Amino acid sequence: MAKGTHRDAYWVMSAFPSPSFDPELLRRYDRPGPRYTSYPAAPRFRTDFSEADLREHAGRSNADPIPRQLSLYMHIPYCLSPCFYCGCNRIITRDRAKGSRYVERLIREVEAMGKLFDRDRDVIQLHLGGGTPNFLGVDELRELIESAGRHFHFSLAPNRDFSIEIDPRFVTPEDIAGYAQLGLNRASLGVQDFDPEVQKAVNRIQSVEQTLQVIEACRANGLRSVNVDLIYGLPKQTLEGFARTLDTVIEAHPDRLAVYGYAHLPELFKPQQRINPDELPAPDTRLRLLQLAIEKLSAAGYHYIGMDHFALPGDELAQAQKAGTLHRNFMGYTTHADSDLIAMGMSAISHIGDSFSQNPRDLAGWEIALDHGRLPVWRGLHLDTDDLLRADVIQQLMCQGTIDIAAIERRHGIDFQDYFSDSLARLHGPIDDGLVEADRLRITATSRGRLLLRIIAMCFDRYLDQTPPPDAVKPRFSRVI
Amino acid sequence: MRALPSRLSRIPAAGSDEPMPGDGDEYNFCNTCTFSRTCLQSGYDKGRLRDLHVLIDHVGPFREGEHLFREGDPFTAIAAVRAGVVKTYVNDADGREQVQGFFLPGEIVGLSAISHDRYPCNAVALDTVHLCRFSFPDIADLATRIPSLQQQLFRLLSQDIGKATLLAGNYSADERMAAFLVSLSRRYAMRGGTSDRFHLVMTRTDIANYLRLASETVSRVFRRFQDEGLIQVDRRDLKLLNLPRLESLARSVLRE
Numbered sequence: 001m002a003k004g005t006h007r008d009a010y011w012v013m014s015a016f017p018s019p020s021f022d023p024e025l026l027r028r029y030d031r032p033g034p035r036y037t038s039y040p041a042a043p044r045f046r047t048d049f050s051e052a053d054l055r056e057h058a059g060r061s062n063a064d065p066i067p068r069q070l071s072l073y074m075h076i077p078y079c080l081s082p083c084f085y086c087g088c089n090r091i092i093t094r095d096r097a098k099g100s101r102y103v104e105r106l107i108r109e110v111e112a113m114g115k116l117f118d119r120d121r122d123v124i125q126l127h128l129g130g131g132t133p134n135f136l137g138v139d140e141l142r143e144l145i146e147s148a149g150r151h152f153h154f155s156l157a158p159n160r161d162f163s164i165e166i167d168p169r170f171v172t173p174e175d176i177a178g179y180a181q182l183g184l185n186r187a188s189l190g191v192q193d194f195d196p197e198v199q200k201a202v203n204r205i206q207s208v209e210q211t212l213q214v215i216e217a218c219r220a221n222g223l224r225s226v227n228v229d230l231i232y233g234l235p236k237q238t239l240e241g242f243a244r245t246l247d248t249v250i251e252a253h254p255d256r257l258a259v260y261g262y263a264h265l266p267e268l269f270k271p272q273q274r275i276n277p278d279e280l281p282a283p284d285t286r287l288r289l290l291q292l293a294i295e296k297l298s299a300a301g302y303h304y305i306g307m308d309h310f311a312l313p314g315d316e317l318a319q320a321q322k323a324g325t326l327h328r329n330f331m332g333y334t335t336h337a338d339s340d341l342i343a344m345g346m347s348a349i350s351h352i353g354d355s356f357s358q359n360p361r362d363l364a365g366w367e368i369a370l371d372h373g374r375l376p377v378w379r380g381l382h383l384d385t386d387d388l389l390r391a392d393v394i395q396q397l398m399c400q401g402t403i404d405i406a407a408i409e410r411r412h413g414i415d416f417q418d419y420f421s422d423s424l425a426r427l428h429g430p431i432d433d434g435l436v437e438a439d440r441l442r443i444t445a446t447s448r449g450r451l452l453l454r455i456i457a458m459c460f461d462r463y464l465d466q467t468p469p470p471d472a473v474k475p476r477f478s479r480v481i
Numbered sequence: 482m483r484a485l486p487s488r489l490s491r492i493p494a495a496g497s498d499e500p501m502p503g504d505g506d507e508y509n510f511c512n513t514c515t516f517s518r519t520c521l522q523s524g525y526d527k528g529r530l531r532d533l534h535v536l537i538d539h540v541g542p543f544r545e546g547e548h549l550f551r552e553g554d555p556f557t558a559i560a561a562v563r564a565g566v567v568k569t570y571v572n573d574a575d576g577r578e579q580v581q582g583f584f585l586p587g588e589i590v591g592l593s594a595i596s597h598d599r600y601p602c603n604a605v606a607l608d609t610v611h612l613c614r615f616s617f618p619d620i621a622d623l624a625t626r627i628p629s630l631q632q633q634l635f636r637l638l639s640q641d642i643g644k645a646t647l648l649a650g651n652y653s654a655d656e657r658m659a660a661f662l663v664s665l666s667r668r669y670a671m672r673g674g675t676s677d678r679f680h681l682v683m684t685r686t687d688i689a690n691y692l693r694l695a696s697e698t699v700s701r702v703f704r705r706f707q708d709e710g711l712i713q714v715d716r717r718d719l720k721l722l723n724l725p726r727l728e729s730l731a732r733s734v735l736r737e
Contacts, residue, residue: 063684065703066714120697411715 019450021291033454037330039391049380054357058116061353068340071125075345078135083204087269089347090131099136105370107147109344114151122155127331128164134171138178145182169206173217180221187218188227195241198234215252225255232289233262235279250300257310259293326399354383394457402444426459541611549604558614559591565610566682569602580691587672607682657692658702659730677721
């Protein structure tokens with residue numbers, strides 16, 4: 001037994017090397033790129049994708065011999081207070097009554113979407129995201145989840161993931177107990193940085209005590225997993241301060257951690273205009289902050305999953321990566337294979353069958369559609385066979401760090417070397433720099449390349465060479481580091 | 482109430498035809514043709530058949546959801562599927578659809594109309610369908626001159642009738658599903674396709690309707706077959722991993 005365990009552990013390390021940190025390399029490859037929570041990335045979506053198209057794809061998705069299970073995402077756009085770093089689509093208000101009016105419409109959307117899907121398709125994943133889902137009270141969340149339970153069939157499997165994003169500043173232990181009663185079993189907490197200077201600069205004052213209290217309440221109420229979000233590259237951030245934050249967080253022992261890089265794009269994200277660019281850490285410091293996070297988390301036993309995500313070795317994400325069953329969708333990494341993602345609420349993006357579709361990014365647009373009895377579809381995309389093939393390749397890369405060439409050829413009926421000759425040519429630079437190793441069987445990110453998965457994926461992205469269609473919104477991507 | 486005129490009974494065939502791999506020409510039969518061997522063995526090559534005006538218009542493509550003919554249309558022709566899959570169905574008195582059968586490349590649609598003046602069912606393309614259309618009076622006339630063609634027509638007719646009665650018995654869901662998969666496998670194999678891997682064009686509702694099962698049951702059995710290692714399902718792509726086991730499950734339905 002011990003031997004087997006040891007071999008497994010070794011195999012994990014060899015197949016998924018910890019990221020190694022090479023500042024010079026990272027600096028050179030630090031360029032804007034999609035995050036590949038979808039392929040094609042959202043800027044490729046087209047506004048001629050209609051409600052009828054969504055219905056068509058939903059109908060087709062019911063017709064498979066074994067229809068996929070379902071994931072539900074519900075977007076709560078409201079926040080009580082503006083964090084200046086935020087690039088999300090959110091609405092700041094103190095008026096809690098707006099929440100109940102929003103829930104009323106969201107329930108109508110749940111009802112309308114529920115009609116499109118056969119009842120024997122189990123909901124295996126449900127996620128409440130934002131904004132701030134805990135802007136809503138427990139009673140409002142109950143209404144929402146109960147309506148979802150009426151219009152969809154919730155899986156009874158013990159591994160179903162029902163999760164909520166929590167702003168720890170506005171939640172009580174009683175609220176958390178309420179969430180647990182609603183069947184929520186995972187929580188994701190925003191922390192960013194505990195350094196008081198940073199918190200002032202980004203307008204998010206959040207004490208260590210209140211954060212730890214929330215983590216404690218999650219555990220006490222039997223939530224299966226707690227995730228903590230941190231951000232590096234924030235104004236006034238220092239190595240000393242961020243080191244203290246990391247130590248504090250590691251001591252709280254969350255099951256998962258996400259460490260995002262702050263992308264300063266004030267012309268794109270209005271709240272960021274209130275950040276003083278002079279206070280942003282220099283590029284070198286930024287890299288050292290990332291390095292610090294990787295080193296401390298690795299030393300504490302966290303496993304690097306990919307992109308910005310870390311998990312304890314016993315966590316399902318780490319296990320799934322080991323088993324080759326890890327997936328990635330708009331909610332990030334997940335253990336649930338290829339479910340159809342039904343996303344509801346303002347700006348939410350669904351992935352149903354071979355399509356993406358997105359709701360209006362403005363509240364009025366979303367409300368008007370629902371008030372007229374329409375499904376609120378703003379834009380979307382039909383995936384063609386080329387899109388599906390490239391999505392598969394990029395998914396393998398983002399989740400397993402490697403592309404199994406024979407598997408791709410078998411699944412898609414292509415000759416890889418021939419089909420991807422352009423991509424393979426683009427890989428020469430990354431190969432010479434030691435980011436990637438490629439032979440006839442596999443293309444694998446090395447430890448040097450693991451932090452630059454986006455760069456490798458970009459070599460397989462057909463659309464980066466092209467100008468977007470005339471009706472698409474001009475793509476703007478954050479930097480890869 | 483008819484939305485579109487059906488196209489099989491429309492004469493002459495539209496010139497919208499696109500060449501396809503395996504297509505015949507002036508002198509050669511298409512490689513899916515069910516009549517080619519019979520005719521050739523009797524000394525009728527394609528040129529001679531054309532001289533006899535029996536045939537043979539290539540029609541299509543029919544797009545997914547497009548009807549080849551509808552119940553009650555005047556019967557003039559039978560058609561061999563060259564590519565794609567065709568579903569035939571009727572609507573019962575309550576307007577509920579009853580699926581009668583699925584027709585794969587090489588198989589003949591419209592045989593059940595032979596004893597009528599009109600088509601007794603609807604036929605719809607499940608994906609992009611290309612057909613080879615035979616004037617029925619002409620091929621019947623030709624059959625009087627080619628005994629083996631006559632036999633071939635009889636054989637096809639009895640197969641068609643057999644197909645319809647096959648599932649009428651009191652069989653379990655597992656038996657019906659296994660028979661369905663084995664039948665598809667054999668029919669694809671007969672036309673030179675792969676017999677252990679195919680793409681299911683029909684929806685699970687259509688399969689359920691055809692097998693007289695609930696669609697939840699169809700998925701449940703598919704899932705169980707997969708768990709037991711009999712098949713592997715990836716969306717619509719199906720791989721048969723244990724054909725002998727499926728055949729033994731299907732034995733009573735297939736009357737073997």
